[in-house]
Structures are given as C-alpha cells and as structure tokens.
Amino acid sequence: MTIAPPMDSRTADDASRPGADNRGSGLTRPMSLSSPRGPVTAALAVVLRSPVDQPPIVSDLPAQIDRAIGASVDVLSDGDLQLALFWLYELHYGGIADVDERWEWQPGLLACRASIEHAMEAALRDSVHVPAPPAQTDAENVAQALFALTAEGDEQRLSHYIRSEATPEQAREFLIARSLYTLKEADPHSWAIPRLRGRAKSALVEVQSDEYGAGRAERMHQQLYARAMEAAGLDSNYGSYLDVIDAHTLCALNTMSMFGLHRRLRGALVGHLAAYEMTSSLPCQRIAAGLRRLGYGDDVVDYYDEHVEADAVHEQIAGRDLAGGLVEQEPELLADVLFGAAACLAVEGRAADHMLAAWTEGRSGLRTPPRTHRALVAGPKKRIPSKRRRVRDGG
Numbered sequence: 001m002t003i004a005p006p007m008d009s010r011t012a013d014d015a016s017r018p019g020a021d022n023r024g025s026g027l028t029r030p031m032s033l034s035s036p037r038g039p040v041t042a043a044l045a046v047v048l049r050s051p052v053d054q055p056p057i058v059s060d061l062p063a064q065i066d067r068a069i070g071a072s073v074d075v076l077s078d079g080d081l082q083l084a085l086f087w088l089y090e091l092h093y094g095g096i097a098d099v100d101e102r103w104e105w106q107p108g109l110l111a112c113r114a115s116i117e118h119a120m121e122a123a124l125r126d127s128v129h130v131p132a133p134p135a136q137t138d139a140e141n142v143a144q145a146l147f148a149l150t151a152e153g154d155e156q157r158l159s160h161y162i163r164s165e166a167t168p169e170q171a172r173e174f175l176i177a178r179s180l181y182t183l184k185e186a187d188p189h190s191w192a193i194p195r196l197r198g199r200a201k202s203a204l205v206e207v208q209s210d211e212y213g214a215g216r217a218e219r220m221h222q223q224l225y226a227r228a229m230e231a232a233g234l235d236s237n238y239g240s241y242l243d244v245i246d247a248h249t250l251c252a253l254n255t256m257s258m259f260g261l262h263r264r265l266r267g268a269l270v271g272h273l274a275a276y277e278m279t280s281s282l283p284c285q286r287i288a289a290g291l292r293r294l295g296y297g298d299d300v301v302d303y304y305d306e307h308v309e310a311d312a313v314h315e316q317i318a319g320r321d322l323a324g325g326l327v328e329q330e331p332e333l334l335a336d337v338l339f340g341a342a343a344c345l346a347v348e349g350r351a352a353d354h355m356l357a358a359w360t361e362g363r364s365g366l367r368t369p370p371r372t373h374r375a376l377v378a379g380p381k382k383r384i385p386s387k388r389r390r391v392r393d394g395g
C-alpha cells in the first residue's frame, strides 16, 4: 500500500501551538509516541513518524494487522493491537507530537484503523452478555433496565479495595491508569452531540456541560484530574504514562472512542455513557475515602468528591433523558443502547480486575512501575482544607 498525500501541507508542531507550555493543564500538549509493543505498532510508528507528503511504502502494515488479528488469542487484551488503535484514535483527539496532523484523514491509515475496529467490535459483540430488552420501550422502562444492569456487582471490587486496603503506591498506580481516559474525560462521548436530536441531545449536552466545568475551565473534570495528579506528585501531561498502561485499560478507552467515532454506533455510545455514569457515584465515594485514609488532601480528592454528587445527578439524566429519550426517538437503537452499557461494564471490569489481581498477588498493577514513582513522590501530604471546604464548614 502506498499512502498518497492530501493537499494540505501543514505539519504538527508542538512548539508552535498556543499554550503548548501551559504547565499543569495536562491538556494542551500533544502526547509523545510511546514505545511499540509488537509488529503492528512497530510498523505504524514508522508511518506516523513520516510526513504524509513523503510517505514510506508501508506495504506490510495492513498485512501486519491482518496477521496480528488472525494470531491474536483475544483482540481485546492484545497490547499491540490496542496500542495501535489508541494511537490512531489519538490523531482525532489531541494529536501526537511530531506526527503530521494530516495522517488523521489519510485513507490508507483509516483502512488500517477499520480493520482493527472490525475485529474489536466483533470480539465485543461475541463476548459481552447483553440483557433482554424491556417489554416497554418508553424512557422510564429503558432507564430501569439500565439501572438493573448496572446495579452494584463484582466490577466495583476495585473501589472497595482502594477504600480499605490499597497502599500509597497502589493508589498512585490507580491514578496513573485512570489518567489515560480521565485527562480527556467526556471527550469520547462528545462525538455524539451532533448525531442526536431533541431530548437526547439536550440531555447529553446537560451532562457534558458539567463535565466541562459549566463555563469554568478550572472546574473541568479533566482539569480537576490534572490537578489531582500533580498534587500526588505525578505528571499530568497527557500520555506521560502510556508505556506502563496495560492493554485492558487501552481497550476500555478504545471502546468509547470506537463508539464515539461511528455514527451507526451512537446507541452503543449513549448506553456506554449511561452505564459509566450509573457506576460512578458510589465508587467515587469509596475512592475518595481511600485516598483520605492514605493522607491525601483535597487537592487530590476533589475530583472524586465532585463525582459523588455530580454523577448521582448525571445517572438520572443519562438513564431517562439521554438513553430513554433516544430509544423513544429511535426504538431500533434499543439493542445497541443495552450493548453499549454491557460493553462498558465488561471492558471497565476487565481493566479493574486486571489491576486488582496484580495487587493481590503482590505485583504492580501497571506493566512496569513507572520510574517517576519514587523519584517524584515522597508520599501523601497532610490534608490541607481547601477554600471550598473551609467555606462549607463555616471556617
């Protein structure tokens, strides 16, 4: 396959971007290309490092992908394929430093992405147990079906462990693993906004407005998480820890991106968001308690405190007005709404189980403990009451 250049000749240039050195935001600097994890990402890295108008002959990339898919025991936990898909999706989000921005819409690379997506969607549809649809498809019954599906189960064990047993190092590993999604929290679901109508669109925008701080940049949930990482002595630049993040965590994020970037999967994306919101409030309460038990202050815990109340509201909007509203408008999407919700629980559960299993066996929950662990982190600081808490407490 020879990759032909499009007309535009601009290239990605980290240093020329406004706010490229906006320290602490974690949000404005494109991530760096991480280390390859196999033949697919090795070949893809060569392509991505080339300018589109001087493309390499990457005749073996589609073949590498086909071979890797054919040989993979489980595409969903295949680090090489999941990392390749993550890189390809990142071209649509914040971009990758020193990677020509025109690769985003390069047809040959889109075809490569489609091959991996095809295998991934098939694996999800094969492995995810989707509940029977409710007899009535009005918004209330759809919401109740989603609440029943997401009622607390085994997938919440990780937050119980963090509340009562996690060590400071395990808590930092958790913050690192979650950073891949949370530093761009809400972005994958925002792809759906122009694809919805009426009640469902309005509900999604209402939820997303909170996620993006309702006009206050410092209250964006992405920003709260960046601050939490910095306060915990971690690097908040997007993708800083990509090399140590496991395939299950990549898969969880890729699932959202795949649903988000395909209009035909808008039902699955809506179901995913509903399930995500419905499984957030109580776990966040437990994680906040665990972080406080370890001595972290409000600067770290604020993100989780915020979600205890916010997601108790979001789950109602997402269940009734977003998912229920969508099914009332487009009843044929009910099966995909349920599939998306079940897929959310499955992939998030796998990522959580992987981390918890490693911890209970005395291993790191990451691929390797990141070097910054000990270099940057002296341990939790004493809790310092935030201005908000002092005001609330009357102090």
Ligand SMILES: [Fe+2]
Pocket (backbone or CB within 6 Å): 185, 211, 221, 307
């Ligand atoms: Fe949030």
Ligand SMILES: [Fe+2]
Pocket (backbone or CB within 6 Å): 211, 277, 310, 311, 314
């Ligand atoms: Fe939320």
